[in-house]
Amino acid sequence: MRITRYAAALAAAGVVLAGCSSEAGDQAEDAAGNTVDVQEDVEFEAGTTMAELAEAGTITVGTKFDQPGFGLVGPDGEPEGFDVEMAKIVAAELGIAPEDIEWVETVSANREPFLQNGQVDMVVATYTINDARKEIIDFAGPYYEAGQDIMVAAGNPLGVTGPESFPDIRTCSVNGSTPAQYVQTNYPDAQLTLFGEYSQCAEALRNGQVDAVTTDNVILTGLVAQSDGDFELVGNAFTEEPYGIGIPKGDDEFRAFINDTLEEAYESGTWADAWDATAGAITDTEAPEPPAVDRY
């Protein structure tokens, strides 16, 4: 297990080194080449969002900056992760190169206002599709289906099996998150500690201040991978969290365009490549079967 993880890290380092050794001008092209080729001559019907963005040659994308594997800003200031790759795929189809994407950090609380105010063109930020959100914005996708799971100390000393264990353990999650809501709604007598960030929950678990951390499995696998074997995943996902690309309400053409782009990426394998290069690399997992796009 650990050996394969080191191997993955070495492979990732190899990719980075290969990028460094090439000419500076080729570097960005190489990075884009990992996922998808930028379209050269793009043409869209006048007046559509696609035409406007292609004309401008730039797109503003909201993503998370603190989510390993999905959207994480490294020392170089550039975000990387599966969400970031999804945005690059969409941008490439608009003829926009990765370096022309303007990244804006979105956190859970500001994603809808950013879309409503037009501060971002789209949001790709581990953004669960749900009906309440659909009332004020629209979602393309889903492009990934996560599920809520539980992380415990290595060896699972309390024998946590799944959500039915919540009443008997001290659980940590993030204030204002949907996983916290799930526990509060379905297990009102659970002892829930709500911090501001998942890294704080991990610290509390390490100190024994809580017995378990619960949120989407993709976030937990990132924490497990960073924990030096201190944590493990229960591995019994009990909700469905379809991640979608948020766009302003009512822009059906843009939504259809993103859905088409995602389906193409599923077929051409760029979707799976994006997984292998990001979330798959840190969690050491194969690309799953892509979820069916929901054209509501």
Added chain:
Amino acid sequence: MGVVVENLDLFWSGFLRTLLMSVAAGVIALLLGTVLAGFRVSPVPPLRALGTGYVNVVRNTPLTAVFVLVVFGLPQVDLTFQNYVLAAIVALSVYTSAFVCEVVRSGINSVAAGQAEAARALGLTFRQSLGTVVLPQAFRTVVPPLGNVWIALVKNTSIAGGGFAVADIAFYGPSIIRDNPGSALWVFAGVAFFYMVITVPSAIAISRIERRTAIVR
């Protein structure tokens, strides 16, 4: 606005917790800060160094860092607060007392040296002259800055709810926004309002106390 009214029960329970943290940390910080100010003007060099060191370290540390050290650092030396409100009160008291210390010290320095000399001439010890002669006059001159510290403390408690597991006013904002997407501005307006329920009457009370205790020169 409807979203605030619908969640009034959450805001109210958060309000009570904010008030509890503010009052508890305020009282502890006032006592601790006054003792530290006494250290800083005391004739005993080690005590002076202790007071100065404390102020310089704590006052120049971000409050969030103090919270991290209390909530996640102390458990590593087997000192775990089972109750996060208690942890927050400790962090806020430690932080605020450094500011109180400097405010009280400036008040002590504003009392004419002759007062302390007269107290010494009467045979009072250092502690007696500080407690019965100097501090009562010092506090009267520092009512406005102490009020500043108090109001800053009330708002600083929001760090506990924002990230350190205390269900105060600020704590409920994110979950109410989650359940009512698009309501962020109203929810934050509601959060601000409930802080002002504490801070605005405080400001009025402070200016009353200031007028009553003013020294006519």
